[in-house]
Amino acid sequence: MNVQTFSALAEPNRLAIVDLLLDEPLPVGEIAGKLNLNQPQTSKHLRVLSEAGLVEVQPLANRRIYKLRPEPLQEMDKWLDSHRRMWESRMDRLEGYLNSLKEKKH
Template sequence: MNTIMLSALAESNRLQIVELLCSGPLTVGEVADRLHIRQPQASKHLKVLLEAGLVEVEADANRRIYKLRLEPFKELNAWLEGYRDIWENRFDNLNHYLQQLFQKEQKQEE
């Protein structure tokens, strides 16, 4: 798992940018407008996301258009999958334990 990627996503503005880019490519100006931040701030956040490999940029005349790269998010999902399995097993164990407690309480009430 890439810690640079996680660090980039840990900042709220950058996470919001990723969420915006889920709907499609955007220019720096569009990102700034939608997040109500100044364009230089948006550019700095996008640069961090670019260096982390989360976005790619395409130049169109004097505009820069950013879009998400799917590969890093697939990698993140694969990494999280192992933890999902652990938590599902723990929830299954908890459910089994609670069912046993419920059955004991019902027997005691009889």
């Protein structure tokens, strides 16, 4: 699992940018406008996301369109899935234990 992915997504504005890009690729100006950020701030966040491999830039005439790259998110989901299974197993055992306690009371 790439720690850089988690680090990039830990900042709320960058997570909001990723959420916006889930719907469609967008230019910097639109991202900034939708999130009420200034353009230099937005560009800085996009640079971090790009360095983490989460977004890619597509030049279109004089605009730079940012598009989400699914691979790092898929890798994160795969990593999280192993932890999900572990916790589900533990919760199932806890549920069984609590049910046995409840039956002993009655």
